[in-house]
Amino acid sequence: MDIFVIQGPSRLKGRVEISGAKNAALPLMAASLLGEGPTTLCRVPDLADIRTMLELLGELGVAAAREQDGTVTLTPADADCSHARYDIVRKMRASVCVLGPLLARRGQARVSMPGGCAIGARPIDLHLRGLQALGAQIDLDQGDIVARAKRLRGATVFLGGPFGSTVLGTANVMMAAVLAEGRTVIESAACEPEIADLADLLNAMGAHVSGGGTPRLVIDGVDELTGADHEVIPDRIEAGTFLAAGALTNGELELSHCRIDHMLAVVEKLRETGAIVEPSNGGAVVAATRRVEPTDVTTQPYPGFPTDLQAQVMTLLALADGNSAVTEKIFPDRFMHVPELLRMGANIRKEGPTAIVTGVKRLVGAPVMASDLRASAALVLAGLIARGTTTVRRVYHVDRGYEHIERKLCDVGARIERLSE
Numbered sequence: 001m002d003i004f005v006i007q008g009p010s011r012l013k014g015r016v017e018i019s020g021a022k023n024a025a026l027p028l029m030a031a032s033l034l035g036e037g038p039t040t041l042c043r044v045p046d047l048a049d050i051r052t053m054l055e056l057l058g059e060l061g062v063a064a065a066r067e068q069d070g071t072v073t074l075t076p077a078d079a080d081c082s083h084a085r086y087d088i089v090r091k092m093r094a095s096v097c098v099l100g101p102l103l104a105r106r107g108q109a110r111v112s113m114p115g116g117c118a119i120g121a122r123p124i125d126l127h128l129r130g131l132q133a134l135g136a137q138i139d140l141d142q143g144d145i146v147a148r149a150k151r152l153r154g155a156t157v158f159l160g161g162p163f164g165s166t167v168l169g170t171a172n173v174m175m176a177a178v179l180a181e182g183r184t185v186i187e188s189a190a191c192e193p194e195i196a197d198l199a200d201l202l203n204a205m206g207a208h209v210s211g212g213g214t215p216r217l218v219i220d221g222v223d224e225l226t227g228a229d230h231e232v233i234p235d236r237i238e239a240g241t242f243l244a245a246g247a248l249t250n251g252e253l254e255l256s257h258c259r260i261d262h263m264l265a266v267v268e269k270l271r272e273t274g275a276i277v278e279p280s281n282g283g284a285v286v287a288a289t290r291r292v293e294p295t296d297v298t299t300q301p302y303p304g305f306p307t308d309l310q311a312q313v314m315t316l317l318a319l320a321d322g323n324s325a326v327t328e329k330i331f332p333d334r335f336m337h338v339p340e341l342l343r344m345g346a347n348i349r350k351e352g353p354t355a356i357v358t359g360v361k362r363l364v365g366a367p368v369m370a371s372d373l374r375a376s377a378a379l380v381l382a383g384l385i386a387r388g389t390t391t392v393r394r395v396y397h398v399d400r401g402y403e404h405i406e407r408k409l410c411d412v413g414a415r416i417e418r419l420s421e
């Protein structure tokens with residue numbers, strides 16, 4: 001297993017190119033199952049989760065070709081297997097987004113029921129309720145969801161849950177509805193840019209989806225879809241992580257290939273901490289010159305502050321000149337980074353879904369353990385600013401979602417070495 005050995009503190013300065021979004025690419029890749037011909041996606045990041053999705057699609061009869069520049073061509077070739085096995089789903093929950101396309105295109109799907117994960121309980125009841133509303137028969141057999149439907153029928157589907165809408169649930173129901181008979185209306189749909197991106201690809205394949213990126217999607221089913229060419233949107237979470245890194249290290253970073261309009265809540269919060277964040281040449285610049293100011297952050301569905309940046313911003317606030325409250329409203333147990341940050345000298349007290357962060361003047365290097373993707377990014381950020389050596393174990397979590405993170409950080413002044421343990 002690889003570890004990162006980080007020497008701090010450092011000040012980041014320079015230019016970083018943001019990769020295509022993992023969380024957009026995964027459902028886009030699943031959508032290739034719906035087409036009659038090849039779908040070509042550009043700017044697909046080279047990440048462990050993407051490789052897992054390629055493996056899964058391979059088992060489902062989709063031939064894949066990947067080029068060095070991140071272009072991936074997916075050609076559905078063989079419809080015999082519609083089973084997403086536990087061995088793959090347990091590695092990556094997002095595997096569940098093949099359920100809708102398999103059901104719509106092949107009339108059946110068997111997908112292992114995903115369990116919880118390090119960020120808490122993650123039910124998929126809304127996905128299943130949505131597919132049932134379209135006429136699917138759903139059973140549970142040996143830990144697998146077994147879904148069947150001769151032809152799905154359009155319906156009105158409400159996808160709001162106790163923590164807002166569901167991103168992959170919206171993707172699943174939308175991908176099922178594009179081949180259903182008649183009109184589907186999804187109310188309380190997720191508004192994340194990744195969902196709007198999926199709607200764009202589906203429309204390029206011949207679907208009739210309107211309202212992508214809003215809480216009301218209207219989908220008029222068609223009989224068949226073709227393949228299409230599509231460019232994956234930039235990764236707003238990777239971009240937000242680099243903005244936080246620039247602010248945290250009193251640095252000066254220019255991010256290219258990033259959509260600041262997808263990150264307004266994040267930009268606003270970083271400005272409240274005293275950082276300067278401005279659009280620049282189709283990207284963004286961040287600069288900071290003084291101690292972080294405290295602020296309160298509450299995670300919310302898009303366009304609110306994303307849960308996927310909560311941990312990284314907590315590292316920033318750990319150094320603030322005062323108290324901040326960080327409240328998690330999407331995954332109330334997503335605080336595995338807190339005990340690790342405490343090992344580095346942070347002062348954080350958890351009260352239910354809120355962490356009270358009392359800023360300290362400095363963090364100190366320590367051996368820490370990554371527990372999930374975003375928590376590990378928060379620990380890498382902490383290592384950049386901490387005095388001395390920080391060793392981050394289990395960096396395979398980081399590798400699931402950040403393309404060449406240590407190379408990108410070292411190029412702008414960080415001192416990180418990847419070692420095999």
Ligand code: EPZ
Binds near residue numbers: 127161163164331
């Ligand atoms: C997506 O997960 C992302 N994953 C997550 O990113 C992200 O944290 C999450 O959306 C929220 O933004 C991908 O896009 C691959 P949800 P998803 O269904 O779709 C509850 C990362 O680090 N819920 O929108 O699985 C659920 O428990 C990952 O890149 C139900 O109650 O999340 C949560 O509280 C981690 N029933 C809330 O809704 C359901 O059927 C939002 O979850 C589905 C969800």
